[in-house]
Amino acid sequence: MAGAITIALSLEGQLRLDDQPAFHVAAALARQHGGHLIVLACRPPTQRLRGRYQRQLEAQALASLQSRLTAAGIPLLQFPQLSTEAALSAHRDLLRPEAVLSCGESRLFDDWPIRPAAFPRVFADFRRGLNQAPLPPLAAAELSGLGAGLQDWPRAWLQPPTACPLPMFQGGDRRSAFPFRGDEPSALARLQHYVFDSDGLRHYKASRNGLVGTEFSAKFSPFLAIGSLSVRRIWDAVLRYQALHGADEGSTWMQQELLWREFFLWSEQHHGAAFHAPGGIQARPPEWHEDRQLFARWTRADSGHPLIDAQLRELLATGYLSNRGRQWVASHFVQELRLPWIWGARFFEWALIDAQPALNTGNWAYLAGVGSDPRSFGGSPRRFDLERQEQRYDPLQTHRQRWS
Numbered sequence: 001m002a003g004a005i006t007i008a009l010s011l012e013g014q015l016r017l018d019d020q021p022a023f024h025v026a027a028a029l030a031r032q033h034g035g036h037l038i039v040l041a042c043r044p045p046t047q048r049l050r051g052r053y054q055r056q057l058e059a060q061a062l063a064s065l066q067s068r069l070t071a072a073g074i075p076l077l078q079f080p081q082l083s084t085e086a087a088l089s090a091h092r093d094l095l096r097p098e099a100v101l102s103c104g105e106s107r108l109f110d111d112w113p114i115r116p117a118a119f120p121r122v123f124a125d126f127r128r129g130l131n132q133a134p135l136p137p138l139a140a141a142e143l144s145g146l147g148a149g150l151q152d153w154p155r156a157w158l159q160p161p162t163a164c165p166l167p168m169f170q171g172g173d174r175r176s177a178f179p180f181r182g183d184e185p186s187a188l189a190r191l192q193h194y195v196f197d198s199d200g201l202r203h204y205k206a207s208r209n210g211l212v213g214t215e216f217s218a219k220f221s222p223f224l225a226i227g228s229l230s231v232r233r234i235w236d237a238v239l240r241y242q243a244l245h246g247a248d249e250g251s252t253w254m255q256q257e258l259l260w261r262e263f264f265l266w267s268e269q270h271h272g273a274a275f276h277a278p279g280g281i282q283a284r285p286p287e288w289h290e291d292r293q294l295f296a297r298w299t300r301a302d303s304g305h306p307l308i309d310a311q312l313r314e315l316l317a318t319g320y321l322s323n324r325g326r327q328w329v330a331s332h333f334v335q336e337l338r339l340p341w342i343w344g345a346r347f348f349e350w351a352l353i354d355a356q357p358a359l360n361t362g363n364w365a366y367l368a369g370v371g372s373d374p375r376s377f378g379g380s381p382r383r384f385d386l387e388r389q390e391q392r393y394d395p396l397q398t399h400r401q402r403w404s
């Protein structure tokens with residue numbers, strides 16, 4: 001690539017243009033030095049399973065990004081099997097940017113929101129101890145004039161990703177609670193709909209334990225998991241809603257849930273390997289039976305409990321499961337089947353459309369009694385009475401019938 005300098009911007013699994021600080025830095029650098037941008041979509045940095053549902057969303061988000069970047073003459077180069085470092089090293093004959101910038105996972109805070117030395121084990125202390133307010137989002141960077149065209153790059157690198165070819169994806173399961181596409185415009189449309197155009201946010205506190213449909217909860221998690229939506233954009237929308245309608249129960253509860261997400265992300269960073277270890281942050285000795293046949297049946301939605309099997313069927317058919325359903329499944333797995341929670345967590349990471357290792361492990365460990373549930377410190381984890389839970393949250397057995 002002769003002429004002006006090239007600045008490479010690696011997405012690192014953050015598949016959007018909105019609220020991307022690295023895009024602003026790259027655009028400023030390119031303008032300052034008369035350079036141009038290339039964008040790299042490499043294998044995301046963290047070790048994660050990324051099952052078929054999540055990969056389908058990623059393919060949709062990448063295709064959308066590609067057409068928007070192409071319109072600005074900026075190539076989106078795809079190296080799905082390689083890390084950024086490996087891609088740059090493997091293709092150094094053609095790919096020799098003068099600078100490489102990386103996008104970071106969307107979080108509410110740039111830096112520790114609580115002193116790492118005093119990082120708490122429980123959410124309530126995290127929330128009370130926050131030493132800063134969430135940061136506002138940045139608008140999408142102005143990219144016009146920063147592309148040098150697509151003609152110099154191998155066609156294979158510019159191939160738009162294909163969505164997962166399995167037949168079950170061709171229209172999706174009509175019963176899915178997440179029937180949305182994964183691209184950024186779809187993510188922003190869902191945010192607008194849930195916060196402003198429907199009563200979703202207003203009723204969130206009352207509806208969030210629902211089990212069926214698109215509206216009982218926000219359905220932001222799959223977009224957050226692939227980075228097609230910024231958590232700061234969500235927080236900002238909630239603040240704008242509160243400026244219009246006041247800080248009602250629904251909107252303050254949503255803020256609390258977004259802080260739970262933050263708590264697990266920073267907890268994982270704080271505890272390192274212990275966070276994902278079988279004994280968790282409590283370093284408790286395992287109390288489980290490694291029954292592989294029982295586990296194999298469970299993965300086929302044959303757990304022996306009809307309520308749990310209905311949840312697992314939904315998970316297998318759509319990749320989505322309500323928060324209440326996830327709690328039931330995980331608690332039953334640990335308490336009744338007495339299987340190793342790390343097996344369940346790994347399976348969820350593969351199956352969930354919104355799989356995010358810190359959030360997944362954080363919640364599993366909590367329910368397994370090795371994580372941040374204060375009731376489990378020195379005692380036993382909480383136990384769900386599934387019959388009573390169903391009477392309370394699904395008295396007409398709507399979910400069970402839908403997934404029978």
Ligand SMILES: Cc1cc2nc3c(=O)[nH]c(=O)nc-3n(C[C@H](O)[C@H](O)[C@H](O)COP(=O)(O)OP(=O)(O)OC[C@H]3O[C@@H](n4cnc5c(N)ncnc54)[C@H](O)[C@@H]3O)c2cc1C
Pocket residue numbers: 208217218219220221222224225257258260261262264321322323324326327330348352354355356357359360361363364
């Ligand atoms: C066993 C288990 C495994 C889980 N695995 C994941 C996972 O891999 N990825 C994931 O995003 N969430 C996970 N969760 C948390 C939660 O179930 C989902 O975030 C939520 O159901 C997603 O749907 P929603 O966006 O409609 O949620 P809403 O209820 O509308 O919540 C809005 C947002 O708040 C955050 N949030 C809500 N509940 C939680 C929670 N318990 N912990 C952390 N953040 C939360 C999420 O970012 C969510 O998108 C898990 C929960 C359990 C019990």
